[in-house]
Each structure stands twice: as structure tokens, then as C-alpha cells.
Amino acid sequence: MSAAAVLAALEARGQTVAAAESLTGGLVVAELTAVAGASRSVRGSVTAYATDVKRDVLGVDGELLRARGAVDAEVARSMAEGVRRLLAADWGIATTGVAGPDAQDGKAVGTVFVAAVGPRGSGDVRELSLNGDRAGIRRESVRAVLALLLRELTENAGAKDTEHDGGN
Structure with missing residues (x-):
């Protein structure tokens, strides 16, 4: 899988x-923008490392963050929706997720x-x-999110997202 x-x-x-990146701290967009011509497709990024940035900038629901913590499936979806918008x-x-060295919000190191x-x-x-280790977890998180996007763009292209709507 490549950018x-x-x-x-x-x-x-x-x-x-x-x-929208938390534990990867900008590595995802760095991987994408390392490719010549990335400016045709990459709009930008938000490094939302702090929980209040997830809430205040990306629009993640504060109650969701309080109830589940920042390392959660719905938080990830909300971050993606927020940066898209x-x-x-x-x-x-x-x-x-949790890159380590310590657990966070009751989630083990390596939970992403x-x-x-x-x-x-x-x-x-x-x-x-x-x-x-921390670096390996972060690298694998980058690989995983790009692989997920590629799968959505290719395998599910016929069933979903058949019109370009500019994110609006």
C-alpha cells in the first residue's frame, strides 16, 4: 500500500x-505530501493531539469524549467527518490511539x-x-489509515460515492 x-x-x-491526526502527529499527511503532485488531491490536515482540539476544532462531541475518551471508534469517525467538513x-x-509508552483512557498501548x-x-x-514500540505503532497506523482509504476508494467505489460533491 502506498500513498x-x-x-x-x-x-x-x-x-x-x-x-485529522492524533497519535500520528502529522505523519499521514507527510506521507501523502511526499508524493509529487499531491497538491491535486490533498486539502490539508489538522493535528488534533489534545482532546480539546478534537472537540473545539474538529467538532467531536464533548459528551462522547467524556464518556468514552479520545481513543474510540466513534471519536475516529467524528474526527474524519470534522476534518472533511x-x-x-x-x-x-x-x-x-495509544502509541505508548503508557495506557490512555483505559486503553492499552497499541489500541488504535x-x-x-x-x-x-x-x-x-x-x-x-x-x-x-511507539514509532512502529505510529508507522503502522499511517499504513492502516491509507489502506482503509484506498479500499474505500477502489473496492467500494461502485456502491458508494458515485458523485463528486466537493465535501459539501
Whole structure:
């Protein structure tokens, strides 16, 4: 799975992406923008490392954050929806999780949620249980969210998101 493949799929569809990143701290958008021509498809990103940034900038529901913590499937989906809306992209992708060294919100190190949300709210969220050190967990989270987006763009292209709506 490569960022180049994701960008090619986006470009073929005339669509754009924006990223909301927590544990990956900008690594997802760095991977995408390392590819020449990324500016045709990448709208931007928000590094929402702090919980209040998830709430105040991306629009994640404060009650959801209080009840479940930041490492949660619905939080990941909401982050993806929020960045999609905020940056007027067709697709929003998000990462939230625990890279270590300590557990967070009752979640073990290596617990990660990745999300990809497209036009009209279609998309998916995946829970990962990753092993390794902090750097390895972060790298694998990048790979996983890009793979999820590529799957949504290619395998589910016929069933979903058949019209370009500019993220509106």
C-alpha cells in the first residue's frame, strides 16, 4: 500500500482528502505530501493531539469524549467527518490511539482506531491492536489509515460515492 496509490485513486475520481491526526502527529499527511503532485488531491490536515482540539476544532462531541475518551471508534469517525467538513474535502481520514509508552483512557498501548469518511457519510472505521514500540505503532497506523482509504476508494467505489460533491 502506498500513498501514491491513494493519490492516484483520488485523482482518478476527481476527489480530495483531508486528514485529522492524533497519535500520528502529522505523519499521514507527510506521507501523502511526499508524493509529487499531491497538491491535486490533498486539502490539508489538522493535528488534533489534545482532546480539546478534537472537540473545539474538529467538532467531536464533548459528551462522547467524556464518556468514552479520545481513543474510540466513534471519536475516529467524528474526527474524519470534522476534518472533511472543515477543509471542504471529499474524504476525511483520521487516526486516534495509544502509541505508548503508557495506557490512555483505559486503553492499552497499541489500541488504535482509523477512519475514512467520504461523501454523504459513507466509509469505515477499523480498530487495530498493534505491537511494537511507539514509532512502529505510529508507522503502522499511517499504513492502516491509507489502506482503509484506498479500499474505500477502489473496492467500494461502485456502491458508494458515485458523485463528486466537493465535501459539501
